Amino acid sequence: MVQERSVIQDIETRPMRERVGISIKKEGFTPGYSVQEVIDEIKAMEDAGIQEVWVPQVGGIDTMTIFTAAALQTKRIRFNLGIVPIYTRHPLVLAQQVVAFDGIAPGRLRLGIGSSNQGLMGMYGIQIEKPLTYLKEFMGILRPVLETGQVDFEGKYLHAHYHWLDNRIVNVPLMISALGEKAFETAGEIADAALPWLAPVSYLHDTALPAIRKGAESRQRQAPPIIASVLVALSEDKPAVQREAFKQLVIYLDVPYFPRLFEAAGLPLGPNNEGMERLLNALVVQGSAAEVEQQLRQILSSELREINITHVPVVDEKKELAQLERIISNL
Template structure:
């Protein structure tokens, strides 16, 4: 079942609109917190600053995003909340559908559900589950999840899931999937309501990811869903400090096979001894004063990216800089 047509048109990469109000609706802020009260306050503060979309990740050491969103919904009125992402292997799609339906009841029209297979070191090394055929598994997962949420009933028999269930009502929560390499972007075009990238250089997104996304959509005879591009932002005019913070943020990912192959596909491989890390960091981080950052974010959207998923890279004071970034995004009107 395709992404709702009006939403595709709203976030179309072919749009030439550069008005600030439109731009603000296309920029989401990543909220990171290990304490529930602090996370809820950050979401409420982001809404007060004018931010229209926040995103939160889900991993073993983090809070449960959907539970947190349900609580945050009672402290906010309109900000959209998205998961980027909920790993698929540890959580059955029917369970996730029940959670999403509950959040949707509390905050109608405000949830965007990003899911993905995560990575073998996490799924096998932490959860002790098999991480096999991630794209095939993800395709079946989304089929079950969409049937449960959008149709209210599931009768699915595949290689990974055999599910027969009925939910009390429906909710057309947008279902997005994570994507790093071309196969995943093509799958996103075929089955999802959006592709969420992570640490993908912009030229790679424009030259390889977007064509794959659109090819997948065309093959499935549907409109291309939006590409949500992950962008690192450092609010500092000190280039060395910004780059140093970015290197520390991304170094872990260079050892993960999926990311290492994507970086190589993007022409920015990182060797085991760290060679290439500086060039990769330069390609990923937006830095400067507020005016410079606004200009660079605006230019990224003008190049053809549908939405931005902005992650702060703190340089001096994380709390102060997050509030500053929220005001910056919220002020783009």
């Protein structure tokens, strides 16, 4: 597939600074954090030299709408939506949103999708069943609609028969969330990239990379990249970093996927979160500016081609974020 090869080669040939993005999560988790504040933060990141931004689809605000507004107020920054829960909208509806965005900001969007978890889907009254099967069917509709402008699909869970009246075609890379081996294998089969979250870099090298290659080989295609997600704290105060990083992690501890992931990575959590310090040491890139830069360069020089950073503020969020932006723009 020509598109798949171009997506992978594009990532491989970019300079390091163009393979690092910063995640903005406040939209979904902080009460009172306005849409305009998210847009202003995206604009400020572009001004600081950041090449791409990540925003999840969480909470009650539609991220694609925010991206559309931000695209009209920026010139070049790339937008990564990761992830849209696939059970909350039909793939044709999502395709319509993607086509509209691409008409406003061509080539600046990458779309991430995934099954999310039962806790979040409960607010929709949705019961998750066979998530990887559902994901494959979702992609079986979404990709051909975007790449060819038409689809005829009959699956167990999803159905679609649709043709664009103006034969509009867009080239938007499609990424899927992945934590376990089977999910990475599925990404190798059907996706343009895999999006793990809270997966230690060692786990990505030892487990995820072989799995994604296996899936790709089964379809005789080039293995897509794994985009490492890392927490970054610009501080040499280790206890303070641990304390603040735990705040980023704690909301995921009751989601069964993540304890299973940590155990598979050789970093299990025991009673009363025993083993948490070791886990956080594996998840957080921390230290002085020079130490953080060295660690980011080391990851980007490995077979993990790209990084999605979640900033962990320790003392002065604004100052530390500005320092992080300087590090990234100078890579």
